[in-house]
Amino acid sequence: MKTNPSIVYSGDYFALSRDALIDQVRKQMGPKRFEHVLRVEQAALALAERYQVSLEKASIAALTHDYAKEQDDQKMKHLIETEKLDSDMIPFGNNIWHGPCGAVMVQKELGITDEDILNAIRHHTIGAPKMSLLEQVIYVADYIEEARDFPGVEEARALAFDSLEKVVAYETHHTLSYLIENRKAVYPKAIETYNAWTAK
Ligand SMILES: [Fe+2]
Numbered sequence: 001m002k003t004n005p006s007i008v009y010s011g012d013y014f015a016l017s018r019d020a021l022i023d024q025v026r027k028q029m030g031p032k033r034f035e036h037v038l039r040v041e042q043a044a045l046a047l048a049e050r051y052q053v054s055l056e057k058a059s060i061a062a063l064t065h066d067y068a069k070e071q072d073d074q075k076m077k078h079l080i081e082t083e084k085l086d087s088d089m090i091p092f093g094n095n096i097w098h099g100p101c102g103a104v105m106v107q108k109e110l111g112i113t114d115e116d117i118l119n120a121i122r123h124h125t126i127g128a129p130k131m132s133l134l135e136q137v138i139y140v141a142d143y144i145e146e147a148r149d150f151p152g153v154e155e156a157r158a159l160a161f162d163s164l165e166k167v168v169a170y171e172t173h174h175t176l177s178y179l180i181e182n183r184k185a186v187y188p189k190a191i192e193t194y195n196a197w198t199a200k
């Protein structure tokens, strides 16, 4: 896996180097997910370049987006309670929790306080009615990283470099359709994302 040694962090968003951030991230997850995180960074950097988003912020947000994905459920539930995160997400499990919980953990444990980066982590799974370019880049990068293989991924990849807005709508529609077709519950905030982006 290419590791982008060319990106040098300024210290504005994370106090240490990219290598130091990678070491922190690696400790939080198994090797498979870690490889996914590196691929998301690759995709995020390509999109960031295309849409003139800060490469440094894209790198940091991508590397930390799944920081809470392999955390213990009890710890996550405790965090939802103590941080007063949306309690409606409790029945949905870590698939939904790890974005908002990850943003809290990344702030506390890594000292990352940039709201745009934290929102990108927070919203990477279900999106949000309003998303900054960085948030959109991370939302889409997670969906199209090179190992993703599902019907429609090639269309999503092509669309991603044509229009960020269109690919966000495409991703949201496909994710929701998949959940509904498989009779899975939809976290209400995902519907808010769908309504906002499908109307554009
Ligand atoms: Fe995730």
Ligand SMILES: [Fe+2]
Binding pocket: 036, 040, 065, 066, 142
């Ligand atoms: Fe991910």
